[in-house]
Amino acid sequence: MTFEIDPVLTDALREEVVGLWTDVVNGGGAVGFVAPVVAGDVRPTAQAALAAVDGGTDRMIAGFEGGRLVALLFVAGNGHRLKEHWRTLKRVMVAPDRQRSGYGGAIMREATAVARTMGLDALQLTVRGGTGTEGFYARLGYREVGRVPGALRVAPGDDRDEIVMWLDLRDQQAPRAKQHGG
Template sequence: MSLRFVLDPDLTPELRERIVALWTDVSNAGGAVGFVPPVTTDDVRTLAGPAFAAISDGPDRLLLGYAGDQLVAALIFTDNRFNLKAHWCVLKRVMVHPDTQGKGYGLALMREAERLGRELGLTALHVTLRGGLGLENFYQRLGYREVGRLPGALRVGPGDDRDEVLMWLDLVPATAAADRP
C-alpha cells in the first residue's frame, strides 16, 4: 500500500492527539525523536505543544503520511528563523509508526520531503540524528552525506552518550549551484 501525503493539514485537536500517539509509539519503540523510552503521551505533549504552535502560527510546516485512514508517518520542515539560512531547512521529528516498519514508508516519506523541498524552492535539506542506531546508512542511501558529528552530544542515559550526526542533502545539482551568483 502506498502512502497518501498531506502537507500543512488543519491541526485540529483530534489530529494533534493522533500525532502525539504516533510520536509516543515511535519513541517507545526506540525511535530517536526527542525522547528515550519509556514515555507517556503527557511527556510527548510537552514537546509537541511548541512544535504545533510553530506549525499553526508559522513558519514551520508539517508533512503527514497516511496508509488508508491511518496516520503512519510524519515530519516537520523547520524554518531556520534566520534570513541567511532561508534557502534550506531542517527536517525534524522524522517518524514512521513501528508497526509499519519495513514497508518502505520511511523511504516514501523522505522522497516526498525531497520533492516538496524542491517545489518550495529550497536548495538543501538537513537532518540531525542520534548515533548508534544505524540511521546514517538509511540517509546515505537517500543521497544525504554526513557533514558533521558532535561527539557525545546526546545523553540518552547514565554513561550512554551518543554522537549527534549532521546529514545534508543538496537539492540543487552541483553544476547549478556553481552557476549561482
C-alpha cells in the same frame, strides 16, 4: 500511504501526532526522547512543534493509511535570514507496525519534493549516533557533514554523537515519492 502537507490540525489529529510520537519512541525511535515515555511526556514537545506549523514557521508532512496517521515529519525553518535557502527536517517518524514497509523512504522523498517546490537549495537533518539510521539517510542521498561527539546524553554514561547530514538539492533531481496503497 497518501500525504498531506500542512493538514488541518484538528484536536483529533493533534492527539494522533502525540500517539504516533509516543509509539515511535517506545518502539526505539530517536525522535527527541528515550523510551519509555507516555503521551504526557511527549505532548508539550508535540504542542510546540504543532504551534510552529500553526504559526507558519514550519511545515508538516503527514502520511495516512486508511485515514490513520502512520508517518510524519516537520520541515523546520532556521529562524535566520542568511539560512532561508535551506531547512531542517525534524522528527522523522513511521509507526512501528509500518516500519520496513517503504514508508520512511516515501515520506523522505515527499519532503524532498516539497523542499523543491519551496525553492530550497538543501535539507539538513541530525541523527542520534548508535541507531544506525545514518545508513538509511545516506541511501536517500544525504551525506554526513559533521559530528558532535557525545552531544546527546540518552542516559548516565551513555553519550551519543549527534550526526549532521545534508542533502544538496541543487546536485540531483530525485523522483517524487511513490504512493503506497492504503
